[in-house]
Amino acid sequence: MRTPRLVATDLDGTFLSPDGTVSAENARAVADAAAAGLPVVFVTGRPPRWLGVIADLPLAHPTVIASNGALVWDLAERQPLWAETIDAQTARDVIALVREELPGASFGVEQGLRFGFDDTYRLGLDRGEALRRPEFFTGRAEDMVGDPFVKLLIQHEDIEADELSRRVSRAIGSALTVTHSSWGSMGLLELSASGVTKAETLERYAAELGVAREDVAAFGDMPNDRTMLAWAGQPFVMAEAHPSLLDLPGVVRIGSNTESAVGRAIQEWL
The missing domain is CATH 3.30.1240.10 (Hypothetical Protein, Haloacid Dehalogenase-like Hydrolase; Chain: A; domain 2)
Structure with missing residues (x-):
């Protein structure tokens, strides 16, 4: 596990605990990553109105890729930066x-x-x-x-x-x-x-930061994470991940969201 330059993580079933909250360990990992200059971006199926649970986290870049990549949301200003609507x-x-x-x-x-x-x-x-x-x-x-x-x-x-x-x-x-x-x-x-996925928007976001895909670590657990995990240079799936994710090349299976496995991985890099 080489240290990435960008961490992208899903929320439900991945970064959030089973009760839908942010564990103290995961919150501390995000804060430490921000202090160290390692950006963490949340890439979620959630709409903006469901992002209050992460609103107080000290993110280096308060940008969330929401609605499975269809929205890029400014968490601080509570407004869209980009949207791909359906005809x-x-x-x-x-x-x-x-x-x-x-x-x-x-x-x-x-x-x-x-x-x-x-x-x-x-x-x-x-x-x-x-x-x-x-x-x-x-x-x-x-x-x-x-x-x-x-x-x-x-x-x-x-x-x-x-x-x-x-x-x-x-x-x-x-x-x-x-x-x-x-x-x-x-x-x-x-x-x-058509064509809108977590991967497509994450790729655009990483390019804006000047980060190559090889330097992106991504965490997920469900089929809507598949494109993101397939694109990222370092893909990680949770212990209870959907079986359809396990055939991805290079994927690493880690612990569960109950164990704050995403935060632990970030702390190992730091």
């Missing part, structure tokens, strides 16, 4: 194809600071409570894509994510980029504009 007509075409292939599918529309969902989409909170909050709205999926948005979410209660990903990808081809970061019997997919 409304493309989204409507994809929705029609998915409805034909999977009649039981539900849809969500991620704008970054607001989230829309259709009548059958299952939220992690009470629908009535959600609609009393300004960041949520509801409607027909075909209508909600009229405003700029960065991710189309597809949910199906009876098909797990890997199978759902295969069927949706077969139905829509390359119209949008399909990935996911979910376990369990209910599948949830995250679709970005």
